[in-house]
Structure formats: structure tokens, C-alpha cells
Amino acid sequence: AQSVTQLDSHVSVSEGTPVLLRCNYSSSYSPSLFWYVQHPNKGLQLLLKYTSAATLVKGINGFEAEFKKSETSFHLTKPSAHMSDAAEYFCVVNAGTASKLTFGTGTRLQVTL
């Protein structure tokens, strides 16, 4: 069985300040982990993925995430938030057979001036 927990349903930051979106996972297998972003009224777009290579993963738009097996975490960070980063972010785990993704409940990122 696999699951993912996003620890914050809503995060608000000021433009130019760091972003931290937290995600913990549970998996019986070696997982692959992803962060997807969803802008308002749009589909989901892959930000970055971890598939058992380097534990620090860089994605698009300056985002990165670090896989920490000892903490079962995969937190998403960005050094400096931009207004265009305002969106919903989903942490996703895939483990075991087939390509069945398990989504977290999402974190809404608000960026203020």
C-alpha cells in the first residue's frame, strides 16, 4: 500500500521569499515521487520527479525537492517565490506495479506582494 500526506493545505508567502511545501509518503516498495502543479482552471503539469537516482531533484521554474528516505519526506522548495507560482501543488507517489499514481490532497500556494 502507498499513501502521501501533504502537511499544509494552504501556504502563503511574500514574493521574493522562500517556498517550502511539505510532503511525507508511505510505501511498501521503493517509491517514485513527483510534484505536479495545477494553475487555476488548468490541467496538471509535472514539476519534477524522483525515480531512485539523485536524491536532490531539480524541476522547472526553479523548484527542487529532496528525497529523504530516513524521514519518508519529499518536500518541495524554491528560493524565491514569484507571483506566477501561485497555484495548487500535488505530491504524488507511485510504487509497485502498473502506473497508478496516488495523489496527496494538495497544497494551495498563495504569493502576496
Place this chain on the structure above:
Amino acid sequence: NAGVTQTPKFQVLKTGQSMTLQCAQDMNHNSMYWYRQDPGMGLRLIYYSASEGTTDKGEVPNGYNVSRLNKREFSLRLESAAPSQTSVYFCASSEAADSYEQYFGPGTRLTVT
């Protein structure tokens, strides 16, 4: 390339009516998926098709049927719509069933009254 396209974008149904949501991808992907997204619940898998000619149930298949018409197209049918099926529906595709990265369409917003 258009990627993953979905029609319609919006739909309002009365309880008991039927409808089919259409999905097509032009990336020559083998696997396709239907998800529903409800507030505070992330995305949940309804049905998926690992390859042309096969379909399997996901987490929440009740009240839905699917057809993998060909490699490009994967439709979702509601035979007798219920208010509980009010949701946003996303279609996705991936290169193969063991390919972890999925590409999402823009979604269909369905309201059942």
C-alpha cells in the same frame, strides 16, 4: 502537438441523464487514465487502460464505464448521472504502464443537478 485533449470543457446534466466524456492524445502513448478531482481530496483514479484493448478499474469505478476506442482515444461514460458525480474529470496518458510520468488534459467540469 496538442498533447491530451478533452471534450467537452463544461457540462451540466440532470440526475439520470447519460453522457460520454471524450479524451484523445497525439503522443503515441500506450496507457491512458481517467481521474476525478474533488475539493480537498486530490485526484482519484476511476479507470485506466494500460494498452489498447485493455481496461481496468481504479479506486472509484462505480457508476462509470470506459472504452479504449483505439490507441489515441479513451472515453468515459456515465450511464445514469448522480449528483455525487459532480466533479472535475481529468484524462491523462503515459508512454507505458510502467512509465511513471503522466500527461494531463485540461479537464471537464461536470455538474449534475
